Structures are given as C-alpha cells and as structure tokens.
Amino acid sequence: MGGHDAEAHPGAPASHHDAAHSAPGAQGRHDLDQALVPAQVFSMGDADGAGNAGDGETPVHEVRLDAFSIDATTVTNAAFARFVAETGHRTESELLGYSAVFHLALRADLDDVVGQPPQTPWWLGVRGADWAHPAGPRSSLDGLAEHPVVQVSWNDALAYCEWAGRRLPTEAEWECASRGGLAGRRYPWGDEWQEGQRCNIWQGRFPAVNTLDDGWLTTAPVREFTPNGYGLWQSVGNVWEWCADWWAEDYYARSPADNPTGPATGEQRSMRGGSYLCHDSYCNRYRNSARASNTADSAAGNVGFRTVALT
Template sequence: MSDACCMPGRGSLPPDDVGAATGRGVDTGRLHKVDQRPVAAGTFVMGDAHGDGLRADGELPLHVVELSGFVIDETAVTTTDFAAFVDATGYRTSAERAGTSAVFGALVADDSTVVGRAPTAPWWVEVRGADWAHPEGPGSDIATRADHPVVHVSFVDAQAYCDWAGRSLPTEAQWEYAARGGLHGARFPWGDELVDASGVRRCAIYAPDLWGAPFPAEQGIGVGVIPTMPVRSFAPNGFGLWQTVGNVWEWCADRYDPRYYRHSPRQDPTGPDRGASRVLRGGSYLCDDSYCSRYRVAARSHNTVESSSGNTGFRTVARSR
C-alpha cells in the first residue's frame, strides 16, 4: 500500500485469479439503480498540474488522453444498492469471508473486537465482524445509512457487483476525466481552492471538529458517529457527478504502476497489463492536509484486490458493448 493513512492492505489473490473469485461473465440484466450521466468523448491533460503529489504515487508526467464517450454513475454505489445485490445473490464480501476488516480506530466502540493494528499506522485497526453491513464492527449497522456509500468492499467485491449488474469499474482515465467535470488542470472538481468564497469546505475530508483532535485522533470519539456522508452531499461537478473527491475512495479497473504515465497510450488507456494491486481514486473522509492530500482529482492510490476498509467504495460505468 502506498500510504497507510489511506487504508491498510490485505493479502492479494494472484492477478490471474481475480476473475474466478468474482464470477466474471455473469450478466443478469439492468439491475443497477444508480442514476447515470453520459460523458461525451473528449481530450484532457491527465495528472498533477500543480506539483502537489508525492513523486512515488506516479501522478506525473502530465500527458494528453483522448477518451471515447461513456456513461458513469452520478454517485458512489450506496448501501441500499449493494444490499440489493447481496439479497439477490447471497454474495459474501472479502471482509465477511476473512472475518475482519480495517476500521479507523477512533470509531471503534468495543476494544475487544480489535484483533490487530497496522504497524506503520496504528490508527488503523483490524476489527472482528466489521463489514459492509457493520461498518464499525459488531453493534454498528447501516440502518441510517441507506443513502451513504457502501464501504468495506474490496476490488473483488466491487467487480462481483459489476458482473451481477452488467456494469464495469471505470478506468483510471475515465474516472479522472469525469471527476474533473470539465475543469482541466484544476486541483478539485470545483477549482483550485479547498474552500469556497465564504470559507465553506466543498468535500468530506478529515474534520477536527468532528473527531475532536487533529489527525489521526487515535482516541475514541464515542458511539454512533457516522464518518461518511450521504452521496448527494455538497454540490455536483460540471458533469453532474457528486463527491468524486472525499467521502470514500473509489476502485478503478486499472492495475497500478507508478511508472505507467511515462508510456500510457493516448487513446482510451486501460492501465498496465500486470500488477497485483488496483488503482483507487478520490480520497476519503480520512484525508487531511497535515498528512494526506489525496483528495485532489489527480491523486492516485492503490491496494490489493482483497483489501477492504471503512473508507473504500466504488462507482461504475456502463459496460462497453
């Protein structure tokens, strides 16, 4: 994992085994209920135009990308959407099969459920019973999160949902182009400044007023705090997409290689042919300028295909015909 502030990793399936784990090829029709936005074919400069990113993340060099038109979800897939998939298929996520998933330690109400900590980021704890339906572990639920993004989904889980719904995960280039909303070279979907003219923040990132301390707020903050926000919070970008930065990280289809931009094709790039981890985009509610500024549209992260955490979800695109 490139930076443990984002999410800790779990052991990966070999890349060639991902299809077998997800049941690839199953298409049961128009089951996906998330509202869609068409994105017209276009050309943009992909990458970090401001020099904000870490060199190791591979946000450079800037390079021109030409994309064919596509259709993308307006929002991240919600807990309601994912529950419909689980109800229809009986699917068990990576976290459910493993019996644990990664939770921000300040959210854990019962220390007896903690089975481990990330060695380089002790604010990340592995919690027994944490999964998409129990985001902070046993005793938590999604009853009040119907319109929140689903979390604790691995790449394998997101791909399984796509296969059931006849969808695909966006390529990294599709994701960045859509997230920019037509503002080429801007840091954020709305411009270059984190806050608007009235000083109001435009995305869900780490909030010291909520956590009660600067990042990482390792001490508990009490039972019942919900770190994610409804998927239609704040305002949509120029393409009508909501919260492409902040709230939750979103899986992309591409394998990750920090050197890929050096030789990425100009037309409809789909990522490197090999690699054990997959790209994540958009940052999450745990991003903070003091530690991790990956809530920019150019920012890149990655994780192994079976990894899950309380700040990782996904959105989909229409499958190419």
C-alpha cells in the same frame, strides 16, 4: 486512507478478469443515476505540483476517451444490499472474519480488535467488521442506506459489476469524469478551496481530533455537497473509489493515448478520490489527479466504488 494506509489483508489473488470491458447487460438491476461524459481529449495528471512523491501523478499527458456513463454517486448501501440479496455474495471481509476500522469509529468490544498496524495506528483490525457492520459488530446500516457502501474489496466491487452488467472505471475515465470538464484543475470545482466545506475530509488534528465542521466523522450521504460539471457527486473526499487498472507508479510515462486501461499486470489495484480521512497534514489526495493503490482483496471503512458503461 492515503496511499497505502488501509490494512492490506492477505487473501485470494486478484482476479484476472479484464475489468476494462463491459459485462453482459443486466437491465434494471443497477438503478443509480448516471452522469454522461462525452468523448474527448483531456490532459491527465498533476498540472500544478500538488502531487505526492511516489504516487505517479506525472507526466501530464493527453488521453483520448470514448463517451461513457458513470454513476453519479458511489454505489450505496441500499444498492449493494440488493446485489447481496439476489446473489448471496459474501464479501472478502466476511470470509476473512475481520476488516479495517478507523479507531474513532469503532463499534465493537475491545476483544474484537485483532490488530493495530504500528505504521498506521489509527486503523484497527476488527473481528466482525464488514459491509453490513462497517464500524464493527456493534454497528449496522441503520440510517445509512444512501451512504456509500464500504468494507468492499476490489474483487467484491468486480462481483457487483458483473451482476449489474457494468464495470469499474479505468483511472483515465475516473479522472476525466471527476474533472467535470474543467481542464487541468486541482479539484472538481476548480483550483481554489474557497470558504466552507466543499467535500467530506478531515477537519482538526489528524488522527485524534475531528472538529466535524462538515458534519461527518466518517461517510456522508452520497448526495451531500455539490455535484461537478458532469453531475458527479463527491468524486473527491468521502470514500476512496476502486478503479479497474493495475497500479504502476511509472505508468504515465508509457501510457497509450487512446482509452488507456493501465498496466497489463501488477500487484495492486488503483484507487482514486481520497476519503473522509484526508487532511493536508497527512493525505492531500482529495484532488482530481491524486492516485493510490491497495491489494485487490483489501477492504476498509473508507473504500467504496462507482461503476461505468460505454454509451
């Protein structure tokens, strides 16, 4: 989902909860392994000109962050299922009755397809697609317990955080964690792609032919490939990750230096990291500095999240 390529569903307005502050503790509910990110000053933004016009990856600017812990992986289907079992939470896709599914992943009857946006025809609006049926009503989570939960909106991610005593990362925290201590580098492992697959993105001719060189058409297990220097798995590729911040293209030019939390208001929420649909011909956002956004009530088959807490 590059930039704005998931269906943006009309629906409830974004929550005004201040997602940059930790919710009360909920010991034992959230048991994902943690990566510890030390307090530091780092250079945030696109240092090598690889960014996309309009994504607001510049100017590069120094940011000072307090130490924090971040989930080593995105939140899994198994973890989200525990949250749903305890709370009875119904996701926005369930309440709306449909969500966005990539066309090659569809597991539904054709009469369950209720929309196909002309600007992004590879996305289908599918009745009965939700977190437990990520590719449509004929799909399930069988074999996907350790894959990232998808079909969750920003509001759903926030509800999970409040249950878990966690919060969503700010964009600055997310980028710092993804860099893994490598200053100014394009990817979590450095500047070069090198041989072989380093993350779960599209191979072949987007959006019709995926050669599956990395073994995955859609999501991969959260511990596939190699973690970065802080111990984060798959911060780029696999699924987009919701961040706490409101989105603004021009925010970097006015961002405070200390623990920035994004604009005070906005219309969309920020996302980071790219997804299994990223390809250089279409979306090269599987980079540390890449940015995207969507409305807080939107969900799709390639969007998930991870959580943080101050140490």
